[in-house]
Amino acid sequence: MDLSLVVFDVDGTLIDSQDIIVTAMHRAFADAGRPLPARAAVLSVVGLSLHDAVARLAPELDAGAVDETVARYRAAFIALREETGGEAASPLYPGARAVVEALHARPEVLLGVATGKARRGLDHAFAGHDLDRFFVTRQTADLHPSKPHPAMLEAALAETGVAPGRAVMVGDTTFDIEMARGAGVLPIGVAWGYHPPEALHSAGAAFVIESFAQLPAVLEQFWRVSA
Template sequence: MTGLRLVIFDVDGTLIDSQNLIVAAMTDTFGAVGRPVPPRAEVLQIVVLSLELAMARLAPDLDAAGIDALVAAYRAAFLRLRSQTGGEAASPLYPGARAAIEALHARPEVLLGVATGKARRGLDHAFAAHGLDRFFVTRQTADTHPSKPHPAMIEAALAETGVEPPRAVMVGDTSYDIAMARAAGVAAIGVSWGYHAAEALLAAGAAQVIDGFGALEAAIDTIWGQR
């Protein structure tokens, strides 16, 4: 068994606070096609899903062509709003995120990865805006995998790094993140500042829910000590 360990992060709602940009883009999208705008809380519940699945949840009466039109409109609205507000200003890192990433990256046995509902283009833009490129050795995105909670993203991250499931941890803010991890045989830590309540994360199987990045290393070490 390899001596390496792997910490996999979700992005939106876990590392990056993108909710205002996402809600604004959804508002523009539904307005552009003449449909009622979904409530903010409903939008935030589906953030982690692939765009196609998210739109199907928000507009269940539409056929495939209608969903495709929503997806295209959202992508255009998101890019326009992001360019207007600026990369880092549009979606800032949550407090303590950078320090936690740097601390884990400094541990020679720990590799870092992401499993996100973003497309690769969006992830690359976010990482460039925040200077995060050098930290993450495996990056799994929605345009090359089934939507969460399917375990494909985590399975690919494990395969790329050679790390076995007991030596990996997933960190996420939604029940989809937690369910994905559990389906891949990986322990999961929930964060309370994202899109799903702590109760939902625990019900999905999170080993622990933390209230700040300052508690992350200890939570990870507790899980690995138990395994």
């Protein structure tokens, strides 16, 4: 039995965290006395490591100021999470749990995540949504270069022993698509996240799905061809 690997991005793919991310970034910039970045600009950098995201939002900042803003963002995010009652402010997208549970039930399919979150943030989100038991490999921004560098997927492949030709990356940003292409795995975009479908297609997505309900059929098609 050949093993297959399905790796998911988190923010914008599994979890709808846009409101808390934007609010936390605005608080971080406001606390530092800097102009607030537009909501669209904040969402456009979700998926990058925090350092890279802040540097893109405010290219005029030096490294020290970027680090200061990152620290302010983390503090604001934690405070907002407590104010809003844990993960209630960042719900799972419709159909996400059902698809994850169905894939996890198949012994030949392994699940992973590759995220711009730090490991502490990922663990907190997974505990809040009761997702811990589903994912055998978890790659985070504090352990790897920022997306779109392929290091996260290369580590996931190495940990699971799955060949690149039997693996897919499911994500909502061009960073996810470019990372997948760099690692030699199939890139699948989702239309409900933070980058528009046309950008995902331009970045090289093999498929862009409109709902989680479409993912199983896309995976079956890929696995038949790659068998």
